[in-house]
Amino acid sequence: MTLQEWFAEYGESHQNSKNKIIHKICVPxxxxxxxxxxxxxxxxxGPIKLGEIFIAIALGWYSTLGMKPVMVMLGQLVLCYILLYLLGMVIQPLxxxxxxxxxxxxxxxxxxxxxEGKKPSFLKDLQFLLIGPLWVVKDLFFK
Structure with a gap:
């Protein structure tokens, strides 16, 4: 499937404006x-944590959708790493x-x-768990 096809199918169960707002908060x-x-x-x-291997695998999946999705997700990951570092200094155990x-x-x-009155998309296909983070920023990066 193309990225636009993923977005269209994900969007089918995200039509209600309140549900969209909730997703734009909760998915990130x-x-x-x-x-x-x-x-x-x-x-x-070695120098790599097991969790980082899972993250790399997810980035590999995003690469099947094109370079732009990979770059958007890398940006989100960098933001996560920064926030995790800062939070780790003040919250223990993180x-x-x-x-x-x-x-x-x-x-x-x-x-x-x-x-919404509809089941979450990931119940149909677990790959939708990876689409959600792109879908919430699609208006910013994927016009």
Whole structure:
């Protein structure tokens, strides 16, 4: 599928304006918390953490959609790394805060889908979990 086809299909279950707002808040929080939790995995494989390998695999998947999606996601990852570094200086243990953010953001997501009256897209295809972070910024980067 092309990026536009992914966006169109994802958008089918995100028509309600309240659900869209909830997603534009909760999807970035979920992405941020997942990146943070992946980086908390203590397994080192040389100089690379196991979580970073998962992030690299996700970037490989984004590369199948084109260079622009990869660059947008790299930008989001850089922002996550900076925020995680700063938060790690003031919040300990960081992983606990990330779990709380993750759980609360998913509660928000499911509430949004209750308002929408449609199931979350990822229940149809797990790849939609990777589309969400692009979809929330599509108006900024993908006209």
């Amino acid at each position: 929080l979920i992405f941020f918390s997942v990146v943070g939790l992946l980086l908390q995995i203590p397994v080192q494989m 992983w606990a805060a990330l779990v709380i953010v993750f759980v609360l953001a998913w509660i928000g997501q499911f509430y949004g889908h209750k308002i």
